[in-house]
Amino acid sequence: MMENDFELTDNLDELCDIGDGQQLYEHWKLQVDQGQTPLRIDKFLAEHMQHSSRNRIQTAADAGFIHVNGKPVKSNYKVRAGDVITLMLDRPRHDNTIVAEDIPLNIVYEDDVLMVVDKPAGLVVHPGAGNFHGTLINAVAWHLRDMQSFDPNDPEVGLVHRIDKDTSGLLVVAKTPDAKTNLGKQFFNKTTHRSYNALVWGNFTEEEGRIEGNIGRDPKDRLRMAVFPPDSEIGKSAVTHYRVLERFGYVTLVECILETGRTHQIRAHMKHIGHPLFADERYGGTEILRGTRSASYKAFIQNCFKLCGRQALHARTLGFVHPLTGQQMDFNSELPADMEALISKWRAFIAGNSQNEQ
CATH class of the missing domain: 3.10.290.10 (RNA-binding S4 domain)
Known part of the structure; x- marks a missing residue:
């Protein structure tokens, strides 16, 4: 829960x-x-x-x-x-009852027991400290306002998993308690499939790899997660698999497949191995970590940050077994416009450098 x-x-x-x-x-x-x-x-x-x-x-x-x-x-x-x-x-809590709000939703699949939503970057998924309105679950409550059996304030229905506010991509929402229980077990048993696309700082010597390390709150910054040894009692075990999709010299486009689903898992794991996500301010990705010291390169990077002013991370695929039919359900989300523009800009930059060297 x-x-x-x-x-x-x-x-x-x-x-x-x-x-x-x-x-x-x-x-x-x-x-x-x-x-x-x-x-x-x-x-x-x-x-x-x-x-x-x-x-x-x-x-x-x-x-x-x-x-x-x-x-x-x-x-x-x-x-x-x-x-x-x-x-x-000893005092009443702030009233954070989830109310229905007319917020646009990009629904990629829906039936009687679940729905799959493609979340844009910048949208908080669930009301919490500082964000009691304007969230994805407020939007879901509006969309399902005529479904009497769906109570957005009932923890037995609703979001099965989460992604960060500034991460875009796919999420599954359960409309019934049975569906949420079933899907929750699939996530717990690691039988779901989730892959992300991320643009990270630096080049890789290898084509693919595996990152293992417990993830827990960073004692120096409570808003950030840190990676601890797998055999320690700190944090929760976490495993991320990655493979290179495209190289741009100073940054790399990678696919990340989650074996576990911890808070900030990809962001923390990538920073841990020296490849913070591009434009990820919380984990140091808004510094110029690779490249030249020229004024033109610095201007290029700043223009990149303007194109994609958030961590370059997108929940690209989501797969699970339907709780009622037993059918395998697989969904794919295209990269959003900001990440597409960012990657295109890097492609043009590399192509331009290659022509200058000829």
């Missing part, structure tokens, strides 16, 4: 232990994955609460605000598969 984004604010520093009879309000909820091994709850939540430090989570637990299966626990409690974790605070 996916959690809502949440940040433990500085107000926690002013909280006291809960008194008898004090009313509490649910602010955040998560059900632990079936594959989770026992792990301290403060460490577990530090990886799942995007902007919240481990110290702040410990403060909340000591104050009695973190509950597991309906009862408060301390920060040394070890979470187990199936646990339901809730954050209960």
Whole structure:
């Protein structure tokens, strides 16, 4: 089950232990994955609460605000598969009820139990901290407003997986609880197929490769993920396969196939091996990492950034087994205009350099 984004604010520093009879309000909820091994709850939540430090989570637990299966626990409690974790605070939560909003959707497939959507870059997929309106799920709620059985606020339906705000491409939405459960198991068991196209800094000596490394919150930047050794207890295991599609000397177009689906997986893995995504500000991709020092080259790169002002990453293909029919479903999304323009500009740049050398 996916959690809502949440940040433990500085107000926690002013909280006291809960008194008898004090009313509490649910602010955040998560059900632990079936594959989770026992792990301290403060460490577990530090990886799942995007902007919240481990110290702040410990403060909340000591104050009695973190509950597991309906009862408060301390920060040394070890979470187990199936646990339901809730954050209960002494003030009502911000009303982030998902409301239907008339936002255009590019629907590439739809039937009675699911729909596949091609998301544009810049669209947040789910309401969360700072983005309570104008999201993909608000658009889905509008599209399915006449379907009485679909409640966008019910976690048993809706998005099965996510992609970042500034990543474009394919997503599957479940209309029924059975469909979401079935598709969720396929993602968990790694039987789905997802491939991405990415333009990354640098050239590769090899044609294909495999990146393995746990992914967890970067302790120096809570908005960024970092890669840790596979045998460490930090983060979650993650594997990305890649192959070269086209070389442009200073940047390379690659296909990335996910074996797992962690937050920022491709972005973090590529930075880890020295190939940050082009124009990915969060992971250093807006620096000129390869090429010459000439003024003309710097101007060329700045023009590239203007063409594609976000990480050059597109969820190109999505494949899964239909939860009702058992049929294999495979979808393909063409590169969006900004990435097409960016790649065309690099092709022209390389072609021009080759002619100058002749």
